[in-house]
Amino acid sequence: MKAKAAAVLLGFMALMLYVSCGRKPAPSKPDVLVNAYDVQQDWNDANHLIPLEYQPAQGKRLFFDNCVWCHADSTPAGPSNRSNLSPTPALINDGTVLNTLSDDYLRNVITLGGSALGKSAMMPPWGKTLTQDDIQALISYIRVVAQPPYRAPARPQPQYSVR
């Protein structure tokens, strides 16, 4: 008798447990490209598509409007001006060069131009043409397309724990 009651009780509790937890949503596997605002094709590998969030996507647009003429080997309007220049400007996706430069340095060189930082005056200042948000978008784009991939500098570890 007691065993029967215990079984009923257990069954009831199991049912309650099922009701409360049973409707867990099935984990869906999101498609990276479907969830990307825009996509950039890797210059070195046509099959490699790099998903871009909103900010780097704006960087892509600004890059193709303003920078592509000198910082890429081909442009939408024909041959690139890059080979014309000395010293040769870095390619936008050249991680070996750009990964070593901090965000602050990139922001300064884009805003103030090469001559302000002791580099070639052929890099003009863009601070009065582009907004700081635009320049931040360009930097985020540079970071996303970098080959080899860019790794953000490690965050300084907290000195003490909040716990």
Next chain:
Amino acid sequence: MTAEQMGKVSNRLRFAFAIASVLFVASLAVSPVKDLLREWKQYKRGYARFAEGRPDTKALLADFHPGIDQIWIPELNVTDRCVTCHQGIMQPSLGDPSVPEPFRAHSPIPHGVKDWGCVVCHRGQGLATEAQEAHETTQAWERPLLPASYIQASCGACHRAGIPETPRLDRGRQLLVELNCVGCHRLQDIERPAMLGPDLTDVGTKVTRQWIYKWLKEPRTVTDSNGNITINGVENEVEPKMPQFRLGEDEIRALSAYLISLQSKPVEPYKFNPQVVAALGKKPDLVDQGQVRFRQMFCTTCHSVAVTRAGETQLIGGDIGPELTKVGSKVDPDWLVAWLRDPQANLPHALMPRYRWSDEDLYLVTRYITSSLTDPDLISDVPKLGPPAPQETQLGKRLFVEKGCSSCHLAAGTKPQTDFGPDLTNVGGKTVSQLEFGTSSIPRTLVSYIQAKVGDPASVNPSARMPQYHFKAGDLEAVTTALLSMTGRPETPARAALVIAPSHPEFRPAGEFARLFERYKCYVCHRFNGSGGTLAPDLSYEGSRAQRKWLISFLKNPQTVRPTLTFRMPQFNMTDEEAATMADYLEMVMQSPDVDIGGVDPKTLTPQMATSGKQLYDVKYQCQSCHTIGATGGYVGPNLNNVGNWLNAAWIAAWLKNPQALAPGAIEPRREFTDQELLALTAYLVTLRQNPQAGGTARTAGAPGGTR
């Protein structure tokens, strides 16, 4: 009943009561347990745990409270509880991709989450507190989340005027216009233009029945010997305007019979000057000369032609007019001459300019087209058709209307048809239950429906009359995005007030200039006060910019200003008076309020200033990285060899001061020149003049007074 029995009963009752109490307590416990295990509470606890592991815990938990968070903006009809789970959405330090969802911050966007909520852009159910209900279609909610790759559709719901931040949406809207979707459908913000397809009233005098047959069967794609699908015999990525209709053999025969019967007036052969024909006809290199003229006149700015170089065939040229690789095998030679002499007489809405042909040029170019731009095999696979039978013609006439041909084409005896297809002004706001998926197995969402319908109409409805389009990578998604942005009437008055409607400025010149403007179709390539094409420079401020003398010589003989451009202005063979009329109009009317033409007097610019300007150009600012002077310099900006003859001094100074004020979006960076530097650079640039007699060779005048 004995006491013993009574005791037994009461024991049983007690036992039953005990079980019932336990059950009751258990059932009372269900509710708090269930509440404790709610999905959003799990995320809340998860976020608190996650935040404790981050260095900036205090900032991350500053607004934390254990209840449901929501953004409530009644005027936008927004009650979004998304932030209950997506708790880090406004935390700038959580933008890193390594942060697990749903805690990651939103990529920085111009519209803050606090002011706009989430569903305005992302769709989904804002009130829901379970991920599935919030994100997906449920029985009670038919606006699921929009995948991020289509999110630009939401920008377009308010920004109907188009913004640079949404390239995919803009591409989609552009395709909807280019592909003539308004021929059959009503679309938001896209007007039905005067011309969609050619007027077919006299098509029988232009082409043969065999050609029509071939064109209707496969208007774009012809399989080459290797089995590759090509367009008009050449691999091409541009989708021509005439799409592929699903027509049966009988239908194609009938339509070709009907169309070939459309000959209201025969083409009158043009009588060339017999002396010209006699002189040119004897030349062995007649066709080659014709090709040279064809190129010199820059026909390829609007028309493309297949060119084989080093074994690789590709199309060279623009896409404003039709591709011409095999046009010599398509059109009647007499028709061609008549067309070139006066396109508008054949087709009033034609965009082709009416050139001032000399008999020599016309003879050479038409001979080149009819003998070189040909393909003897073009219609070799077309069956024998013979003269059209009356019943075929009758059927063809009926099909012309039934298949929707008359939505884009005019023909004698048929009325132009509007609204042949469904109204799509609200297609992006449709719910799943309003869509007919038929027997197709695509996912039951609006996005996949639109994509399937546009990409392959027969996959959703086998008897669809909609033609088959061939999209290249990304374009189908772009069209889908543009269609999703058409959501009809805004939900609330506050949202309606946010809509930025596109403006369609019109430029209607008057007088003699207007006649030339229409004859040479300046507006097809150039923009005037916001109206016109985008292929060539915007001429809204041309009067402030260019000198009259330069304008006249350019109109007479357009040379290239930028060496990297493949598309150049065609030579119209204008008369002197015409060029002068145009230049005068541009100088008088197309002025910028930001340029004071008398502001910089060239006489006050001294040779000393020019010398220091050259220093600034060469050393301090290194303008040669983008501009060419002489034979050296970059290709990004215009060649400055002749800038002293070309631009007004006041324009140069105003441009250097702020290029974007004169041409929004100009890529020349705005710099902080001092007024002295500005005048010095202007003084230097106005000294750069090319001797008109020197022809194409670049001769640079140095700064007068010599260089140090």
